Amino acid sequence: MRTARFLLLSCLPLFSACQLLGEREPAPQGPATRLQGELAFEAGQLLLQPCGEQQPVVLREGSSGLLREVARIGEKGSPLFVDLDGRKNATAETELTVEHLYHLEREGHGCQDPDLRRLVLTASGNEPDWNLRLNRHGLVLQRPGQEPLALPYLEEQLPGGSYSFSSEANGQTLDLWVAPQRCIDSMSGALRHMSAELRLDGELLRGCAALGGARQR
Incomplete structure (x- = not known):
């Protein structure tokens, strides 16, 4: 409770800053930018340290709900990894107004994932556990106690920003449907x-998914 309260209090200066930004003339915005990295609070600001870069970026709330999600996950000692996009201030390259959250989590490989920018999509679920990773060449399904299943796939883009991925190979049938909807992992709390x-093969499993670094929404 004490750490959660500390985190929320840490966010207050950010909310105030957002209000002040809203009262003055909006800064000119640059092109959309996709970034992955670790989050940190410093001097009342929310900073993103992008993977593989030295210069941190100051994040502005925008319409993404980022601050709400950071407060929900809370502070538990390990850093938060985030995958997001937004628009940089055209006159200040180290500021970015966040427009969309792809992925926010405290567990996982984060910037150390060698496939971070090559993945088309990741999906996973619990009870039973499953994890699916897709790149441009195929997919790999992992489940506890079973050998990884590597398959080719066909992709179909559906109305409303949804996708379908299907495969029939090695005597097995796999279909994955993903739809744009805020999804919270029931075990880790990841967004x-x-x-x-x-x-x-006829068994229905549910979970959450995110477009990978190789795919823009």
């Missing part, structure tokens, strides 16, 4: 921006 339904 992803899409819900997922995986049907494997």
Whole structure:
């Protein structure tokens, strides 16, 4: 309780800053930028340390709900990894107004994931546990106690920003549907921006999904 309260109090200067920014003329915005990295509070500001870069970026709330999600996950000692996009201030390259959250989590490989920018999509669920990673060449499904299943796939983009990924190979049928919907992992509390339904040989599994670094929304 004490740490959660500390985190919320730390956010207050950010809310105030957002209000002040809203009262003055908006800064000119640059092109959309996709970034992944670790979050930190410093001097009343929320900073992003992008993966593989030295210069931190000051984050502005925008319409993403980022501060709410950071407060929800709370402070538990390990850094928060985030995948997001937004627009940099055209006159201040180290400021970015966040427009969309793809992924926010405290567990996982974060910047150390070697496939971070090559993935088309990641999806996972619990009870039973499953994890699915797709790149441009194929997909790999992992489940506890079973060998990883590597398959080719066909992709179909559906109305409303949804996607379908399907595969029939090695005597197995796999269908994955993902839809744009805020989704919270029931075990870790991680946020992803899409819900997922995986049907494997007739068994229906549910979970959350996010577009990877190789795919823009």
